[in-house]
Amino acid sequence: MNKVLERLAQPDRIISFRVTWADDNNDIHINTGWRVQQSNALGPYKGGLRFHPSVNESVLKFLAFEQCFKNSLTDLPLGGAKGGANFDPKGRTDHEIMRFCQAFMLELYRHIGPQTDVPAGDINVGAREIGYLYGQYKNIKNELGGYITGKDIEFGGSEVRTDATGFGVIYFLEIALKHHDEELCDKRIAISGAGNVATHAAYKAIEKDASVVSMSNSRGTLHVTDGLSADDLDWINENSTSDNVLKAFSKDHDKAQWLSNKKPWQLECDIAAPCATQNELDQDDAKKLMSNGCKFIIEGANMPCTAQAIETFSEASALYIPGKASNVGGVALSGLEMSQNAGFEQRGFAELDKQLHSIMHTIHEKFVHYGKQEDGSINYADGANLAAFQRLASAIVSQGL
Ligand SMILES: NC(=O)C1=CN([C@@H]2O[C@H](COP(=O)(O)OP(=O)(O)OC[C@H]3O[C@@H](n4cnc5c(N)ncnc54)[C@H](O)[C@@H]3O)[C@@H](O)[C@H]2O)C=CC1
Numbered sequence: 001m002n003k004v005l006e007r008l009a010q011p012d013r014i015i016s017f018r019v020t021w022a023d024d025n026n027d028i029h030i031n032t033g034w035r036v037q038q039s040n041a042l043g044p045y046k047g048g049l050r051f052h053p054s055v056n057e058s059v060l061k062f063l064a065f066e067q068c069f070k071n072s073l074t075d076l077p078l079g080g081a082k083g084g085a086n087f088d089p090k091g092r093t094d095h096e097i098m099r100f101c102q103a104f105m106l107e108l109y110r111h112i113g114p115q116t117d118v119p120a121g122d123i124n125v126g127a128r129e130i131g132y133l134y135g136q137y138k139n140i141k142n143e144l145g146g147y148i149t150g151k152d153i154e155f156g157g158s159e160v161r162t163d164a165t166g167f168g169v170i171y172f173l174e175i176a177l178k179h180h181d182e183e184l185c186d187k188r189i190a191i192s193g194a195g196n197v198a199t200h201a202a203y204k205a206i207e208k209d210a211s212v213v214s215m216s217n218s219r220g221t222l223h224v225t226d227g228l229s230a231d232d233l234d235w236i237n238e239n240s241t242s243d244n245v246l247k248a249f250s251k252d253h254d255k256a257q258w259l260s261n262k263k264p265w266q267l268e269c270d271i272a273a274p275c276a277t278q279n280e281l282d283q284d285d286a287k288k289l290m291s292n293g294c295k296f297i298i299e300g301a302n303m304p305c306t307a308q309a310i311e312t313f314s315e316a317s318a319l320y321i322p323g324k325a326s327n328v329g330g331v332a333l334s335g336l337e338m339s340q341n342a343g344f345e346q347r348g349f350a351e352l353d354k355q356l357h358s359i360m361h362t363i364h365e366k367f368v369h370y371g372k373q374e375d376g377s378i379n380y381a382d383g384a385n386l387a388a389f390q391r392l393a394s395a396i397v398s399q400g401l
């Protein structure tokens with residue numbers, strides 16, 4: 001017995017550290033930072049950093065475990081990790097964010113590097129934070145390079161990385177629908193969240209002529225029965241610094257409604273795409289979706305649907321696609337950013353977008369193989385777990401104890 005699952009389930013190591021920083025009034029704050037290095041069987045540890053008050057070791061452990069499986073599906077040499085801090089960036093000035101990132105990297109730098117562990121962004125860690133984290137590592141180590149992904153194009157970032165997770169979700173959805181003799185065009189898609197993943201999924205869905213009927217944040221849902229346009233998304237992006245941009249949009253646009261303290265899952269839709277955070281879609285939400293005619297669920301976030309919600313989808317024979325499959329585009333593009341950094345090259349948008357599509361297609365093919373049930377249907381969760389585990393297990397066994 002190689003005890004592969006037991007070995008995978010326990011992280012290689014968990015690093016936990018104090019992050020001390022001063023706000024604009026010179027008041028001192030103390031947060032906790034973590035990096036969970038789950039497995040480097042397939043390559044350097046790889047996974048995002050999350051800054052949110054809800055971050056704790058337990059949340060990061062589930063995310064790091066999932067990341068190993070997701071990264072395995074890419075076929076790229078990427079191990080699995082996740083990290084972050086229980087820091088709340090809401091209301092903080094740009095200078096405060098910079099100082100927090102610098103204080104966080106003051107410890108993290110000891111544990112990462114292009115051949116060791118390559119972090120990236122996640123919730124509340126976007127291009128701005130990656131820039132500050134990158135700058136601090138560079139200043140301490142006097143090294144340039146691919147020790148973090150999601151960088152600006154000007155200093156080693158990759159085209160398509162920002163868009164990749166959301167675009168990949170919609171590419172995968174389109175491929176899965178086609179496999180089931182359905183198409184995305186004219187379908188109503190309820191999206192939750194309004195961040196990186198949600199926004200890019202919405203842009204791509206609109207480009208494919210689907211009708212995006214919602215976006216949301218932790219305070220409520222923006223509902224647009226006839227669907228948002230790309231111009232509407234531009235408006236939301238341009239005004240994203242306002243206190244609640246989705247609510248502001250509803251005040252400025254007659255066609256939109258703001259549903260305070262409501263999730264999107266009560267809305268009529270054909271497809272639900274939870275793109276905000278874990279456990280945001282529970283069994284009651286799943287029942288509402290099923291009774292309103294929703295037939296397809298594709299996760300943009302990591303584990304947004306509870307186990308009971310997934311059971312409800314299965315009982316209703318709805319097609320459920322887990323995040324470790326559908327949101328793989330982000331980390332896949334991070335892998336391509338690393339390879340561009342290593343080769344001192346910069347590839348173009350069209351080439352990388354095509355490569356992203358091809359990666360999503362290859363992953364779908366794996367699921368058709370690994371997830372096929374006796375009745376001919378495909379269980380995407382089984383397909384994802386089996387395909388990912390097979391590669392991980394083989395690498396772990398080959399490398400010995
Ligand atoms: N950024 C990336 O490349 C990837 C992100 N993910 C996952 O996608 C999800 C979203 O990440 P990002 O878009 O990058 O983060 P983000 O920080 O850009 O956006 C998060 C969004 O979720 C909203 N939100 C937070 N809690 C909420 C709640 N309880 N209900 C409704 N909305 C809520 C926020 O208002 C924000 O609009 C996370 O689960 C993340 O782990 C997965 C793969 C890659």
Ligand SMILES: O=C(O)CCC(=O)C(=O)O
Binds near residue numbers: 046067070
């Ligand atoms: O790009 C990366 O390294 C990680 C992205 C991420 O955090 C995720 O896939 O959940």
